[in-house]
Amino acid sequence: MISRWTTAVLDTDQPGGWAVARSPEGFLFDDNGALFPREWLKRQDLSVLTEHGIGHLDGEPVYLLELRSASDVPGCGWKGLRAFMLEGDHTLYKVLGYAAQIGTWAREHRFCGNCGQAMTQVPGERAMYCQPCDLRSYPRISPSMIVLVTRGDEILLARSPRFVTGVYSTLAGFAEPGESAEDCLIREVREEVRIEVKNIQYLGSQCWPFPHSMMLGFHAEYAGGEIVCQEDEIEDAQWFNVHALPPLPASRSIARYLIDVYVARRLGHAEPVLPG
Numbered sequence: 697m698i699s700r701w702t703t704a705v706l707d708t709d710q711p712g713g714w715a716v717a718r719s720p721e722g723f724l725f726d727d728n729g730a731l732f733p734r735e736w737l738k739r740q741d742l743s744v745l746t747e748h749g750i751g752h753l754d755g756e757p758v759y760l761l762e763l764r765s766a767s768d769v770p771g772c773g774w775k776g777l778r779a780f781m782l783e784g785d786h787t788l789y790k791v792l793g794y795a796a797q798i799g800t801w802a803r804e805h806r807f808c809g810n811c812g813q814a815m816t817q818v819p820g821e822r823a824m825y826c827q828p829c830d831l832r833s834y835p836r837i838s839p840s841m842i843v844l845v846t847r848g849d850e851i852l853l854a855r856s857p858r859f860v861t862g863v864y865s866t867l868a869g870f871a872e873p874g875e876s877a878e879d880c881l882i883r884e885v886r887e888e889v890r891i892e893v894k895n896i897q898y899l900g901s902q903c904w905p906f907p908h909s910m911m912l913g914f915h916a917e918y919a920g921g922e923i924v925c926q927e928d929e930i931e932d933a934q935w936f937n938v939h940a941l942p943p944l945p946a947s948r949s950i951a952r953y954l955i956d957v958y959v960a961r962r963l964g965h966a967e968p969v970l971p972g
């Protein structure tokens with residue numbers, strides 16, 4: 697299948713194309729979605745921090761206007777990326793997820809982390825540049841492990857105090873310097889629920905632009921220990937039978953995919969496909 701959306705570094709001096717506008721309150725949207733004719737958008741009263749050419753949608757160039765703050769645009773509102781993820785249009789979510797990561801990075805790399813001088817966009821490359829230091833900063837991606845631990849018909853799910861009431865999910869955590877993916881997974885499971893795992897198997901990955909995670913998804917089998925929840929991080933963790941599962945994460949998430957794959961295998965059903 698040909699992808700409708702491809703990323704690219706486009707020259708912002710070229711006119712035309714589509715644009716999305718992103719403020720600390722989310723993306724600008726109206727009844728037609730979140731893509732606006734770029735020249736029209738630039739005529740609105742927006743407080744533009746930076747502009748980036750981010751890719752092509754159905755062959756048309758797409759730009760991002762990263763704003764200092766949200767402002768009133770007649771007939772439009774502001775909506776966070778999560779809401780777009782939960783709604784139907786997967787391609788629009790991919791465009792906005794990428795735009796959000798570029799916007800976050802550009803906003804947080806306006807000044808050199810080494811000398812404090814203003815950085816500039818490198819033409820034709822997704823990089824910010826400090827001339828005095830000859831230092832380039834690239835978009836930040838944070839590798840995170842996510843794992844479904846199982847014990848026969850039972851799966852280990854946990855609740856963070858940040859989750860929607862009642863929802864249980866797989867365990868996850870960020871890689872630390874010096875760790876392999878497997879080291880990180882073993883440490884996170886140990887820290888969060890004090891369980892030991894074996895037979896770690898990689899299942900797939902997913903970009904998680906909240907704000908810049910790269911989720912690497914695994915299955916692991918229970919090897920030992922009793923559940924002890926990590927204070928502050930894990931509110932509750934339990935073994936759930938595949939026939940009696942609690943409310944689960946959003947169907948587009950890799951957490952849900954890891955659960956659905958295992959349940960499908962256990963029950964002999966067709967396996968789901970991981971959303972990109």
Ligand SMILES: NC(=O)c1ccc[n+]([C@@H]2O[C@H](COP(=O)([O-])OP(=O)(O)OC[C@H]3O[C@@H](n4cnc5c(N)ncnc54)[C@H](O)[C@@H]3O)[C@@H](O)[C@H]2O)c1
Binds near residue numbers: 869
């Ligand atoms: N797509 C999914 O299905 C899914 C499901 C669960 C979690 N996640 C994501 O996985 C990521 C990790 O999960 P978690 O929140 O349980 O992580 P975690 O268990 O490592 O704990 C979070 C803590 O890690 C620290 N931290 C924050 N950002 C970091 C970074 N970039 N590098 C290293 N440490 C950092 C902070 O102290 C934070 O409180 C998050 O982005 C989360 O949103 C995605």
Ligand SMILES: [Mg+2]
Binds near residue numbers: 867868869929
């Ligand atoms: Mg965690």
Ligand SMILES: [Zn+2]
Binds near residue numbers: 809811813827
């Ligand atoms: Zn510098």
